[in-house]
Amino acid sequence: MNDPKETSITVEVVYRGIFQKTLAQRICRSIVLAARKRGHTGTAFARYGDSPERNGVPAKQFAVVAINDLELEASMAKYEPAVVDVSIAVDDTLVKGVESWAWYGRQPIWKPVKKDGFLLVTSDNSPADVLAQTDEAERPYTLVTVPGGASFAGLWVFKDDHTDYRVLGALARIEPEWVRLDDVKALIKEQTKDESAVQSAQYGYDAAKLRAVKAGEGTSGHEKLQFTKPGWTTMRPGIVVDARKPGERNPQYKKYTARTLRPVVNFDTCIKCTMCWLDCPDECFEVTPEGHYEVVYQACIGCGICAQVCPVKDCIVMVDELRFEDNEDKWQFWKKDHDGYNKWFEAKSGVSADPKVRTPAARQEGAGNANPAANPTSASGGDD
Amino acid sequence: MAIQVKEREHQDVETEQLMSGCEAIAEAIRLADVDVMAAYPIRPYDGVMQAAAKLIANGKMDVEYIVADGEHSQFEIVKHACAVGSRVFVGSSGVGWFYAFEAIAVTAGLRLPVVAICGNRALDDPGAFGTEHNDSLAVRDLGWLLPWAETAQEAMDLALMAWRVGEDKRVSLPVAIGLDGAFLTHSQQIVRIPTQAAVNTFLPRFDLGDRLLHPDNPITIAPQVDQDWLMEIRMQNDQAMRKAHDVVSEAHADFKKLFGRGGDSPFLDEYMTDDAEYVVFGQGTLALPMKVAIRRLRKEGHKVGLVRLKWFRPFPTQEIVKSLSRFKAVGIIDRDYSFGSPHYGGVLYNEVRSALYSQEKRPTIVGFIAGLGGREIEQPMATEIFEKTKAAASDIKSGDTCHWIGVRS
Numbered sequence: 001m002n003d004p005k006e007t008s009i010t011v012e013v014v015y016r017g018i019f020q021k022t023l024a025q026r027i028c029r030s031i032v033l034a035a036r037k038r039g040h041t042g043t044a045f046a047r048y049g050d051s052p053e054r055n056g057v058p059a060k061q062f063a064v065v066a067i068n069d070l071e072l073e074a075s076m077a078k079y080e081p082a083v084v085d086v087s088i089a090v091d092d093t094l095v096k097g098v099e100s101w102a103w104y105g106r107q108p109i110w111k112p113v114k115k116d117g118f119l120l121v122t123s124d125n126s127p128a129d130v131l132a133q134t135d136e137a138e139r140p141y142t143l144v145t146v147p148g149g150a151s152f153a154g155l156w157v158f159k160d161d162h163t164d165y166r167v168l169g170a171l172a173r174i175e176p177e178w179v180r181l182d183d184v185k186a187l188i189k190e191q192t193k194d195e196s197a198v199q200s201a202q203y204g205y206d207a208a209k210l211r212a213v214k215a216g217e218g219t220s221g222h223e224k225l226q227f228t229k230p231g232w233t234t235m236r237p238g239i240v241v242d243a244r245k246p247g248e249r250n251p252q253y254k255k256y257t258a259r260t261l262r263p264v265v266n267f268d269t270c271i272k273c274t275m276c277w278l279d280c281p282d283e284c285f286e287v288t289p290e291g292h293y294e295v296v297y298q299a300c301i302g303c304g305i306c307a308q309v310c311p312v313k314d315c316i317v318m319v320d321e322l323r324f325e326d327n328e329d330k331w332q333f334w335k336k337d338h339d340g341y342n343k344w345f346e347a348k349s350g351v352s353a354d355p356k357v358r359t360p361a362a363r364q365e366g367a368g369n370a371n372p373a374a375n376p377t378s379a380s381g382g383d384d
Numbered sequence: 385m386a387i388q389v390k391e392r393e394h395q396d397v398e399t400e401q402l403m404s405g406c407e408a409i410a411e412a413i414r415l416a417d418v419d420v421m422a423a424y425p426i427r428p429y430d431g432v433m434q435a436a437a438k439l440i441a442n443g444k445m446d447v448e449y450i451v452a453d454g455e456h457s458q459f460e461i462v463k464h465a466c467a468v469g470s471r472v473f474v475g476s477s478g479v480g481w482f483y484a485f486e487a488i489a490v491t492a493g494l495r496l497p498v499v500a501i502c503g504n505r506a507l508d509d510p511g512a513f514g515t516e517h518n519d520s521l522a523v524r525d526l527g528w529l530l531p532w533a534e535t536a537q538e539a540m541d542l543a544l545m546a547w548r549v550g551e552d553k554r555v556s557l558p559v560a561i562g563l564d565g566a567f568l569t570h571s572q573q574i575v576r577i578p579t580q581a582a583v584n585t586f587l588p589r590f591d592l593g594d595r596l597l598h599p600d601n602p603i604t605i606a607p608q609v610d611q612d613w614l615m616e617i618r619m620q621n622d623q624a625m626r627k628a629h630d631v632v633s634e635a636h637a638d639f640k641k642l643f644g645r646g647g648d649s650p651f652l653d654e655y656m657t658d659d660a661e662y663v664v665f666g667q668g669t670l671a672l673p674m675k676v677a678i679r680r681l682r683k684e685g686h687k688v689g690l691v692r693l694k695w696f697r698p699f700p701t702q703e704i705v706k707s708l709s710r711f712k713a714v715g716i717i718d719r720d721y722s723f724g725s726p727h728y729g730g731v732l733y734n735e736v737r738s739a740l741y742s743q744e745k746r747p748t749i750v751g752f753i754a755g756l757g758g759r760e761i762e763q764p765m766a767t768e769i770f771e772k773t774k775a776a777a778s779d780i781k782s783g784d785t786c787h788w789i790g791v792r793s
Contacts, residue, residue, distance in 0.1 A: 049610040103612060229612060232619040237556065238495035238595050239609070239617055243602035 008066035017053035031063035037183040056258035091150035092123035102253035106225035108135035127211040146170040162200035169204025259302030261318040276306035294331035317349040405568035406431025412543035419470035426480035428565035429503035459487035478505035492527030497550035514758010515564040517720035532562040567669035651700035660689030666717035677766035715773030751786030
C-alpha cells in the first residue's frame with residue numbers, strides 16, 4: 001500500500017438536483033468513511049447555495065480527505081473547492097455542461113478538475129460518445145466511465161440501484177492512495193450486509209474504462225453562456241431585477257442543462273390538442289402558424305410531463321439527451337422537409353414516424369436511458 | 385432640491401387644534417394624502433388607528449384603510465402596497481411591533497419607503513403599556529430611519545418629513561417615528577395644522593420610478609440571491625442610509641423655510657447649552673422634565689443643559705461629536721436597556737460613547753437608565769441625574785457605570 005503523495009484530495013459529485021441528492025450524499029460520505037478506514041480524515045458537504053434544489057438542475061456535493069486535521073483545515077480554507085482532483089458526474093448528460101444559477105453561466109463539466117485529474121462519469125455510452133459531448137478540454141485529464149444509466153434513486157426514499165457502490169469501486173481504481181477497494185468493500189459490507197452490494201463495488205472497479213483526454217479534445221459546439229456579476233454601483237436598488245415581458249424568454253438562464261431526456265415531437269401525428277402546451281411546467285411550447293406545438297429546447301428541462309399527457313401514442317417521445325448536438329427548434333426542419341425530419345425522428349427516438357407501424361422493441365433499444373425509472377417526475381419518491 | 389417659496393408664506397392661514405400625538409399623526413396622514421394604511425390595534429399606537437378612522441368616517445380623509453388580522457399582515461400589506469406605488473402608513477407598539485418583525489426586516493431590505501409610527505411601549509411580559517424604547521430600537525440595525533418626537537407638533541412635522549425623506553430616491557428607506565406612549569401618544573397639546581397647499585409644496589408625489597411593480601414595467605423583486613449578491617445589496621442599503629443624513633438636512637431646511645418650525649439643527653435640539661458644563665442627552669418626551677430641572681438648577685447657579693436627539697438613524701455622529709465635546713460631562717438617559725451590553729448600559733449610552741471614542745477632547749459619558757415601562761422621571765430623579773453627571777466629570781473612567789434612577793431596592 002502506497003502513502004499518498006499529496007496531503008489531501010478533493011472530490012466533487014455533480015448530480016441532478018433533488019433526484020440524485022441522496023445518491024450524491026451517499027457517495028461523498030462513503031468516500032470519507034472509506035478513507036477513514038486507513039487513517040485519513042475528511043469532510044463531506046453540499047454546496048449550500050444549491051439549496052433549495054430544483055428538479056434536474058445541476059448541483060454539487062464534495063468530499064475532502066486529508067492525511068491529518070491540519071491538512072484538512074488547509075484544504076477547507078476555501079469553502080467551495082475551486083480545484084478538484086476528481087469530478088464525478090452521476091448522469092452522463094451532465095457532460096454537456098452545468099448551469100446552476102443564471103449568473104454562473106454554463107460551465108464545462110471539467111471546469112474545476114485539475115491538470116491530469118479525473119472526470120468519472122456513470123454511463124452506458126462509450127467513452128468516445130461521452131467525450132464527443134464534453135466541452136473541449138483546456139488541460140489534459142482522464143475520462144473514466146463506469147457502467148450505469150442516470151440513476152434516479154430518489155430523494156425521500158432511496159431506492160438503491162448500486163450506482164454509489166460502482167462509483168466508489170471505480171474511484172478506488174483511480175485514487176487507490178486515498179480510497180482502497182478493500183476499505184470500500186468493508187464499508188459497504190458493514191453498511192448493507194449485502195454481498196451483491198460489495199460485488200457492485202468490485203464490478204465498478206473492474207469495469208471502469210479509462211480514456212486519456214488531451215487538451216483540445218471534445219466538442220466546441222456547446223453554447224457559451226457567461227455572466228458578469230455587477231457591483232453595488234451598477235445593480236438596480238431594492239433587489240429589483242428585470243423580469244421577462246410576456247412571451248419573452250430569459251436570455252441569461254436557459255435551463256437545458258437540467259435535461260437527461262428530451263422530448264421529440266412527431267408533428268405528423270400531432271392532433272393539436274394543446275395538452276403539452278397547457279401542462280408544461282416551464283411553458284416551453286410555442287404554437288406554430290399551423291397550430292402545432294414545438295418544444296423550445298433552450299427552456300425545456302426534460303421533465304417528461306408533455307410525453308405523459310400527450311394522448312397520441314409516440315407523438316412525443318423522450319430521448320437520451322446525449323444523442324443531440326444542439327438546442328435548435330425542430331419545427332422549421334419538419335416544415336421544410338417532412339421526410340427528412342421523420343427519418344431524423346425515427347433515428348433519434350427509435351420509433352416509427354408512421355403511426356400505422358408499431359415498433360415498441362426498437363423504441364426500447366434506441367432510447368438508451370429512457371426507462372420509466374429514469375423519468376424524474378415519477379421517480380421522485382412520491383409513490384413510495 | 386430646495387423648495388422655492390417665500391418664507392412662511394402659508395403660516396398666516398395655519399389653523400390650531402388641541403390634539404394628542406396620535407391625532408397629530410392622523411392629521412399628517414390626511415395632509416400627506418396617504419393611499420393605503422393598514423391597522424391592527426395595540427396601544428398606544430391604536431390612538432392613530434382610531435383618529436384616522438374618525439377622519440375617514442367624517443368624510444375628511446380618503447385612504448384605503450385595511451384592518452389586518454395581525455401585525456405581520458399589517459406590515460406586509462403596506463410593504464406590497466408601497467411596491468405598487470402607494471404612499472403608505474402603518475404602525476404598532478411593543479410586542480405587536482415584534483410580531484411584525486419579519487415584514488419589518490424585509491421592508492428595509494427591499495428599499496420600500498413605508499412610513500410607520502412605533503408608539504413606544506414596554507415589551508410584555510409582564511404586561512405594561514408605558515413607554516420604553518426597546519421596541520423601536522430593535523430595528524436599529526435593519527435600515528429603518530428612526531426619528532423620535534417630543535411633542536404632538538413634532539410628531540406631525542416628523543411624519544411629513546418621514547414621507548419626504550423616505551420616498552426620496554436617494555434614500556428610499558422605511559421610516560419609523562418613535563412616539564412615547566402616554567406622554568405623547570395620549571396627551572393633547574396645541575398643534576398648528578399646516579395648509580394642504582403648503583404640504584403639497586413640501587411633499588412631492590411618491591414616484592418609485594422604474595422600481596414600480598406594474599404590468600407595464602415587468603420586474604422581479606427579491607429573487608433568491610445567495611452569497612453571490614447579498615454583500616452588494618447590503619452595500620447599497622448602507623449607501624442609502626449614509627445619503628439619508630444630507631436628505632434629512634435638506635428636508636429640514638425646506639420645512640423650516642415653509643413652516644417656520646424644526647429648530648436650528650435637524651438632528652439635535654439643544655436647550656441652554658451655550659455656556660453649559662454638564663448636559664444630559666436623550667430622546668423623546670423625557671426632555672420635558674429635564675428642561676424643567678435645568679431651569680430650576682440654573683437658578684441655583686448650575687451650568688446645565690440638555691441635548692435631545694431627534695434622529696437615532698441615521699445616527700448624526702459628526703453633529704453629536706461636535707456638540708458633546710464642548711462639555712465636561714454628559715449624562716446619557718436611556719429609556720431602554722440592553723441586557724449584558726458593555727458596562728451594562730443602554731443603547732444610546734453605548735452608541736454615543738462609540739461615536740466619541742477617537743476624539744481627543746471628549747467628555748466623560750455616564751449612563752442612566754430611567755423611566756422604563758412609562759415610569760415618570762420626577763424632579764428629584766432629574767436632580768440626581770445631573771448630580772451624578774457632574775460628579776463623573778473629574779474622572780473619565782467613572783463614566784463606565786450606568787446608574788438606575790428611581791428604582792426601588
